[in-house]
Amino acid sequence: MNSILYVDLTERSSKVIERPDLFSKYLGGPGVASKLIIEETKPGTDPFSPESPIIFAAGYLVGIFPCMVKTVAMFKSPLTKNLGESYSGGHLASALRFAGYDVLVVHGASENPVMIKIVDDDVKVERADSLWGLSPLDVEKTLREHYEGIQSVISCGRAGERLIYYGNVIVDRFHHFGRLGLGAIFGSKKLKAISINGTGEIPLEDPLAVKEMYKKLYDEVVNSENMLKYHNLGTSANVLELNERGALPSRNFKESRFRGAERISGEAMAESSLERKISCPGCPVACIHLAELKTGFAPEHEKGRKEIFSEKVLVPYNYEPMYALGSNLLINEPSHLLRLIYRCECLGLDAMMVGTVLAWVTEAFEEGIINLDDTLGIEPRWSDVGAYLQIIDNMVDLKNPFYTKLAQGLDVASEKYGGEEFAMIVGRNGLAGYATGYGTIAGQLVGARHSHLSNSGYSIDQMALNQPIGPEQIAKFLINQEDWLYVLYSLGTCYFARKIYTKEVVCEVLKIMGIDQTPEGLMQLGKEIFHNLYKFKIQEGFELTDQKIPGRVYSMQTPHKKLDAEKMQSIIKFYIHKRESEGLQLRPEEKALKELLSFEG
Amino acid sequence: MRFRIEVVRPERCIGCYSCVYACSRHLFNTVDPSRTAVFLRTEGSLANPFMPVTCRFCKTPECAEACPKDALQPLPEGGIMLITSRCEGCETFDCITACAIRALALDKKTKFPVICDKCGDCAKYCPHNVFKYEEMK
Structure with missing residues (x-):
């Protein structure tokens, strides 16, 4: 393992590069992708240019333990103009890993529609003129075959082909790389679809320990209330x-x-x-x-x-x-x-x-x-x-x-046209469906991909109904969640399994894989991954302090009544202060200095 | 005691591959969706139902009849036993193609057909009781 498959659509070529340095430190998924996106993207790259890469990274434990199923896609988002980060389940992560790769990087662009077909080490860029214009659902029907092993088919639709900024990529008919416009990146490269068929193995160093742990986790997943x-x-x-x-x-x-x-x-x-x-x-x-x-x-x-x-x-x-x-x-x-x-x-x-x-x-x-x-x-x-x-x-x-x-x-x-007041976006991404309070809005604003799943901000709103929770605590909660979720995502863990994979369980599981980690060490790793992603955002022009919250947020009804703009600002300030104290420079220096002088922390 | 596995409720299958992975862990101490004696198939799109497939433990197994070396021995209770000394891992795939439901696959590493040893792990790891695992009378 530890393999990255590079496919170049311009040259119609491919190569495999082993990067044990990346995988031993960052495991997989967003951990590895957070380094690759910086390595592979020249600052200021136009999202639709052939130089704009797409990185698909499967989680480190995909196939080995239950609920390890996720692939992250990283790219430059046409919607936000900075980090594109999107997660999908489906067959993709398993197919990629069984084909012998942890990561697929796509470079270049084609003049005519093409698809990438991968069957283990057989990698081809093929013409796909007849697929162009088809719905992703029809593409899946067309490309799915009776292969051995596991096959994944992913494809953009007409929205991606027409470069709609929130065109998505549909994965195995029912899953999605949603939100930040990966479909449009496919469209700009004239890449209609990718089919991956993996028939190889994920070798286990200690199969007996894996079996025992698998059984324990499987029972927990199936028989406890945690995922019911x-x-x-x-x-x-x-x-x-x-x-x-x-x-x-x-x-x-x-x-x-x-x-x-x-x-x-x-x-x-x-x-x-x-x-x-x-x-x-x-x-x-x-x-x-x-x-x-x-x-x-x-x-x-x-x-x-x-x-x-x-x-x-x-x-x-x-x-x-x-x-x-x-x-x-x-x-x-x-x-x-x-x-x-x-x-x-x-x-x-x-x-x-x-x-x-x-x-x-x-x-x-x-x-x-x-x-x-x-x-x-x-x-x-x-x-x-x-x-x-x-x-x-x-x-x-x-x-x-x-x-x-x-x-x-x-x-x-x-x-x-106007109407910014009720354009319900933060960081240019549409708000998720939680009018729950401060945590959800602040969480989506600061999250690297401006998603409610960046840091589960909505859940602290629920806790705040039973006890008063101040701005500083909300900011701390968001940071802790964010850091920890990047660890889970790097392993390939589904968000829904976060109660199964506690810090202690993750340490146990990693030990079986030959990795000694402590809960603190993992949190530090998650933090570093977040910092890497934010550095990319900042490199591409993102400034947290410039982000606007639509006025409607302060007039909407929530279980915490109407939200107060000052309290929201206070949460963001605490957040920035804490992140900067970790060594992540979120603002240009002179701005930071000015803010610090007026900061009442 | 002799056991038997049967796919009894394929319509319940959610396509989680827990059976396939369990089989591969049991038989080969690895995770490999093509080194297994249980298969999960779909026809065309994933919008179509899944079809889990295991050995049917035929009384007169066609796979055994097809083997030119008599490497697959029918068992009195149904199903087959592999005599490895006779199997040449021939690439004519006679035993594989003889099975109408394709419940037999040639293992790419050992070059022997993968035979279900009736351990029951596929049934144990199925969250929806697609399989029946029971003692044979």
């Missing part, structure tokens, strides 16, 4: 939980309860639409919930009888798209929600960001800052699924200057 939620209703259980707490964003965060919540809840979906649950290889949980979306054949074939459902598709659902394309848009019909998710799947679009954009468009139209000329005659109205589907299509087709701006993110659109 993810199998039962999945994260869709959050819809009702958050609605009850008054933390479910609705009407573009103007409201925090949604009257239609019950109809699109996880409970209702399980009752009406849930068809199957599936897993990633190596995880017995099956958190991927698939709903059946039924549609009728075209009316002319049914002679006017509309109720004959003849077409069925499987649509993955979980909490985030249910908030983004459901409660936040006042969509209260399960089939409407599924149609919106499915359209995003077919086009290869990030469902969360699409929800954020559609909510802004609806409000901007209400406010009169955009009009029918901009929308080409479509009236965006809350819960109007037909209008929303048309807007999505027009955006991917870059139909006019308005839709082209939408395709570049809400910072670009709101800069041109």
